[in-house]
Amino acid sequence: MKNCSECKGKMIEKVGKTPEGVNYNFYRCNNCGEEIVNMKQLHNVAEKYRIMRKYNVKLSKWGLSLGIRIPKELIDKYEFKDEVSIIPEKKGILVVPN
Known part of the structure; x- marks a missing residue:
């Protein structure tokens, strides 16, 4: 145990x-x-x-929907195929490979 300076x-x-959800000890x-x-x-x-900010992408308007391009590095890392599941979460959406 440490003593206060x-x-x-x-x-x-x-x-x-942190507000972005990163845990740390203090x-x-x-x-x-x-x-x-x-x-x-x-x-x-x-x-x-740095990892969280690394993959900022722009949304594209496709008719009444929005499209997002996923960087190839993430496609390879998470083995995305032609379809993924999108799960609404409290602070965003979760993209899960099928």
């Missing part, structure tokens, strides 16, 4: 979540509420953000 109280490890002091994150954790969160 501000008040020397005990730090407890906690799990936080330490919070029981006395003063000071929070710290180490560099390794920051690098891990930054890498997850």
Whole structure:
């Protein structure tokens, strides 16, 4: 267990979540509420953000619907074929290979 650099109280490890849903660990002091994150954790969160932002694509209007082009790298990685299932989720849609 770590000691707080501000008040020397005990730090407890906690799990936080960014607005985009990326989990990370941090330490919070029981006395003063000071929070710290180490560099390794920051690098891990930054890498997850880079992966999340890597595949920005534009939507195309096809009649009354919208179309999306999926990058070849993702098609190969997830083995997409001619059809996929689209599942509505709370914060977006999930595309699942059939």
